[in-house]
Amino acid sequence: MEPVDLNAAADAYAATPLLNCLLREAAEPQGAGVHRLRGSGRMLRVHGSRRPVHPELGTPDGWRPLSHTELVTLTSDELRRYTGLPNDELPAEIADSRAALAALLAARATATPPADPYVLSEQSLVMGHPHHPAPKARGGAPAASWLPYAPEAHARFPLVFLGLREDQTREEGGEAAAEAVDALAGALDGPRPPAGYRLLPAHPWQLELVGSRPQIREAFADGRLLLLGPGRLPAWPTASVRTLYVPDPAVDRFVKFSLDVRITNDVRRLWRHDLLALRRADAAVEAGFAALRRTGSPAAWLADRGYRTARFAFEELAVLVRDGLRAHVTPGATPLLAAALAEAAPGSPPARTTDPAAWWRAYLRQVVPPVLELFARHGVVLEAHLQNTLVAVDAAGTPVQALFRDAEGVKLLPETERGAAWQRLVYCLVVNHLTEIAGALAAHHPDISSFLWPAVRAEFLRYDTTRGLPEIAELLDAPSLPGKTNLLLRWIRADGADARYLPLPNPLRG
Structure with a gap:
């Protein structure tokens, strides 16, 4: 070779x-x-x-x-x-x-x-976002400072555990969230805090980035914050870089941290306003998915249960706990990151299917209806883009379930203007997500190209016929779809949470 x-x-x-x-x-x-x-x-x-x-x-x-x-x-x-x-x-x-x-x-x-196909899918995104000018930028720091924590390098590493004085602790999410944070030390064979302190897990890169800041340095000096040491067992970084997966059956959680590094359009900090709104947004999404389950849908939501942080470094030291996979994935199915499916590496489900038309219909049936139903019935806009969606496949590689995540990106009506909310939904679901999966499928099965978008149109019409959503008819007749302008947003130095769109030809138009 x-x-x-x-x-x-x-x-x-x-x-x-x-x-x-x-x-x-x-x-x-x-x-x-x-x-x-x-x-x-x-x-x-x-x-x-x-x-x-x-x-x-x-x-x-x-x-x-x-x-x-x-x-x-x-x-x-x-x-x-x-x-x-x-x-x-x-x-x-x-x-x-x-x-x-x-x-x-x-x-x-x-x-x-990693041997786990799910973790491997999270760590497979070498190129990164296919429509961002600098998808792998890491803040300009030397590679030695971030490479040990990079999912793309198949990294795994222990968390660092801190002791946070109880009167300096700020948390939300109730007893279940607190127990999930505290259980991390046991699952990763980490040290426990002394009496009068709460456990505060930290990402080691996070500590390297903010540990020398005055308010944190002073808290170490006066005893409000203790450095307990690392755990002995590793966690796995996922595609978002700052979210780690702890698959241990005793915990089975994702933990999300602040990283003061710009990755794609935003500095990846857990912002105070997002954390304070977290439980309300997550509860609304959970209610929507509970209603979906009552209709027999296998779709699942990986809930953000709560957070813990320090009062004196609210954003810098925050840790958020999210549901793991075991309680949500259909028995016998294998969850995979949708963004990994979009690259369709040899041997991946879209590449190896022998019936790409049936595979695509199954994919659409799992992914599209939950997003439309949450919007239509519950006023919830999921950010159903490729990195927020997992697709579970059966032994033959056929999609049998969709799982969604990230309450931080959820928008709720009526706080969000309906037209802007629908535009965001269409961009995430259709332009960012379905366009990429359709392109990957066509790359391996060119003969199916003419079938792909009529099948998407049929899935939207099927939902509209059975459940009804006024925006669907307009979408299917619109000359264009919204395409996010990541290059121009970065060039004009727009806020990381900003989104501006330009019209793209609409392949759904009949």
Whole structure:
């Protein structure tokens, strides 16, 4: 076997999402892989559509291949012309993402993948978000500081346990949430706090990032906070980087931490306003899924049960506990991250199915109705994008259940204007999610391409016929769908929670 050129591989992985953004947000297709860039009018040619590679710039002497560095320079110049705004931050972030990819690929070459297919799916996203300009950026820090905690490098590591004085503890979620936090030390063979203190688990990278801040350093000095030490058994980082999975049967929980690092569009901190709204949002979603179960639906919600943190470092030291898998997954089924299915690696369910049409219908039947039902009957907007959705498959690889997560991203009506809420639902479910799974399926089974979107349309119509939702008719007749502008959002330095959309051709239109 010939050795892999890691630099070339890193360039390719980094170029694809950047090209997807540039072509979607700042170019116009001309046919045959050629696109006219709106800022300058220059022509750019790429190979491939869903995962474009090998960019070439049109010149008087023909097509000139662009290196990754030249592609970043071209993108920056185009966005300056197109928006009229400068930005020195984003090119550095794109370069950081590419450097991170090189480090991840080198680490993966010698790492031992997890045996659990679910954990493996969470740790398989080498390229990352296919429509973000810098999906693997890690804050510009050297790889040695974050690589030990990277899911893409098949990392696993122990939590660090702190003792937090009881009068300095802030928590919400009741006894069940408190017991789930306290049980982590037992499950991971960790130290226990002394009398008068509560257990506060911490992500080791989180402590490295914020441990020297004055309010935390002072709390260690005066005894409000104790460093108890690491556990002896590991937890597994999932695709979000800051959420870890503890599969031990005694706990079976996900734990989510603050990380003061920008990953894609946001600094991944557990923000105070989100934590304070958490239980209300989660309760609304739980009620919706309980109603779904009464109708016989297997769909499940991985509830965010509560949080614990320090009063003097509310966001920096917060830990959130989320339901694990065992109590929710259909017996005998194997849960997999939807984002991993979108990459359709050889041997994955969409790649190996012998009946792709039946597989796609089964996928739609599990994923689409719960999202529509929660919106129509309970005023809940799930962020059903690829990283918030798990799909459980049976022994043959056929989807038999969808599981959803992340109350932090949930929107509730009527606090959220209905039109904006529906737009967010359509973007997450259709543009971000179904478009990618459909593309992955077609990549392995080209003959099914003409069937994919009529099947999605039929699933929406089936729901509308049986349950009724006024927005569906408009969606199926609309000329366009909302596409999120991640490149432009980062270029104009928009707030991480902001979302702006541009129209994309609607494949659902009859």
